[in-house]
Amino acid sequence: MFDVAAIKSQFPLFAHYPELVYLDNAATTQKPLSVLDAERHYYEYANANVHRGAHRLAVAATDAFEGARSTVARFINASSSDEIIFTRGTTEAINLIANTFGLGLRAGDEIIVSTLEHHANIVPWQMLAQRNGVIVKQLNITADGEIDLAHLQQLLASPRAKLLAISHASNAIGSIQDIKMMCDLSHQHDCKVIVDGAQAIAHLSVDVQQLGCDFYVFSGHKAYGPTGVGVAYIRDDILRELPAWQGGGEMINVVSFAGTTYAQAPQRLEAGTPAIAQAIGLAAALDWLASLDRHAALEHETALHRQLETGLRQIDGVIIHGSARHKVSLASLSFRDAHPYDVAQFLDDRGIAVRVGHHCAQPLIHTLGISGTLRASLAVYNTADDVAQFLVALAETLDLLQ
Numbered sequence: 001m002f003d004v005a006a007i008k009s010q011f012p013l014f015a016h017y018p019e020l021v022y023l024d025n026a027a028t029t030q031k032p033l034s035v036l037d038a039e040r041h042y043y044e045y046a047n048a049n050v051h052r053g054a055h056r057l058a059v060a061a062t063d064a065f066e067g068a069r070s071t072v073a074r075f076i077n078a079s080s081s082d083e084i085i086f087t088r089g090t091t092e093a094i095n096l097i098a099n100t101f102g103l104g105l106r107a108g109d110e111i112i113v114s115t116l117e118h119h120a121n122i123v124p125w126q127m128l129a130q131r132n133g134v135i136v137k138q139l140n141i142t143a144d145g146e147i148d149l150a151h152l153q154q155l156l157a158s159p160r161a162k163l164l165a166i167s168h169a170s171n172a173i174g175s176i177q178d179i180k181m182m183c184d185l186s187h188q189h190d191c192k193v194i195v196d197g198a199q200a201i202a203h204l205s206v207d208v209q210q211l212g213c214d215f216y217v218f219s220g221h222k223a224y225g226p227t228g229v230g231v232a233y234i235r236d237d238i239l240r241e242l243p244a245w246q247g248g249g250e251m252i253n254v255v256s257f258a259g260t261t262y263a264q265a266p267q268r269l270e271a272g273t274p275a276i277a278q279a280i281g282l283a284a285a286l287d288w289l290a291s292l293d294r295h296a297a298l299e300h301e302t303a304l305h306r307q308l309e310t311g312l313r314q315i316d317g318v319i320i321h322g323s324a325r326h327k328v329s330l331a332s333l334s335f336r337d338a339h340p341y342d343v344a345q346f347l348d349d350r351g352i353a354v355r356v357g358h359h360c361a362q363p364l365i366h367t368l369g370i371s372g373t374l375r376a377s378l379a380v381y382n383t384a385d386d387v388a389q390f391l392v393a394l395a396e397t398l399d400l401l402q
């Protein structure tokens with residue numbers, strides 16, 4: 001039996017807002033006490049800069065920071081902690097890869113980007129195209145919101161296809177991709193794969209070696225960790241060849257005006273003082289997630305998701321977007337007779353937090369032929385009562401607005 005009350009009690013925010021129904025988890029999750037404690041403990045007992053100085057606090061801080069890197073590596077089953085680069089989040093991780101691996105591509109090389117992507121996995125590739133002449137190829141989706149595999153095959157058949165940029169799970173409509181299959185397919189064509197795991201990491205068990213991806217990126221704050229920290233996993237054979245992208249302290253070997261040499265990865269790709277406390281907090285979040293029965297947690301979220309979609313189908317005037325076979329636990333909605341913004345406002349008045357808008361996925365929203373959706377997204381601490389309250393409030397709101 002999955003004890004959701006015991007889980008929820010570990011999140012201090014809910015003690016301050018006992019009536020809150022928080023269904024905006026795809027935007028950011030709440031943080032368990034162990035994450036807050038880990039950051040506080042670092043500042044209280046080990047605060048110093050890392051990789052510098054010979055005093056004991058500097059050693060403690062460095063050990064904690066490098067320990068966090070090892071925790072991340074274990075959590076996604078990277079073959080070495082050196083394959084983990086700390087970034088500010090998913091967005092910076094993708095920009096890092098665009099400005100290193102991407103910059104090494106040639107004019108005319110093709111980057112396949114799916115229509116499902118968040119702007120963070122579109123715009124850096126477009127900016128790269130302006131810099132070095134790579135070509136961004138849009139990968140179509142089906143009416144269900146799944147990747148059009150025939151189109152993917154067609155795009156991969158081009159000898160210039162060098163990178164597939166694909167989300168593990170869509171933030172806007174929830175579709176989960178068969179990443180292993182897409183990596184196998186892409187590699188047959190000598191095309192690398194970057195996976196945006198921002199919406200997957202908190203829900204699915206991620207094993208980068210089993211998936212076979214070349215790059216996997218995610219943000220701490222969507223996985224019960226702090227803001228300001230994220231991860232770029234880069235497979236060792238690729239990482240070794242990547243140039244530095246930002247210059248500064250920590251990333252060098254020797255600096256002189258005659259010329260500078262750079263450190264090995266991961267330090268080569270982490271210029272300046274990193275987000276030490278946040279990395280430690282992220283490790284605490286991943287340890288917290290790993291301490292759950294992940295299978296039971298996923299079953300709990302899946303059951304809530306089923307309850308949510310079943311209830312939504314019974315409310316007149318609700319349109320559910322995205323009907324992929326596999327979805328993370330979110331529902332993206334529009335309404336026959338009401339605007340999502342108005343509905344969200346009414347829900348907020350009743351203490352129900354949802355997200356409304358284009359969810360930084362304008363190409364997808366445009367393809368769906370709408371201007372935005374209301375998104376209710378679930379996390380492991382949500383309860384059947386949260387879903388029931390949302391459904392009742394939504395039905396009453398639509399009655400009122402129709």
Ligand SMILES: Cc1ncc(COP(=O)(O)O)c(C=O)c1O
Pocket residue numbers: 026027088089090091092118120121167169170171196198199219360
């Ligand atoms: C699928 C996806 N990719 C990328 C991002 C960007 O994440 P961040 O803003 O934490 O860098 C998000 C955030 O909503 C997302 O959902």
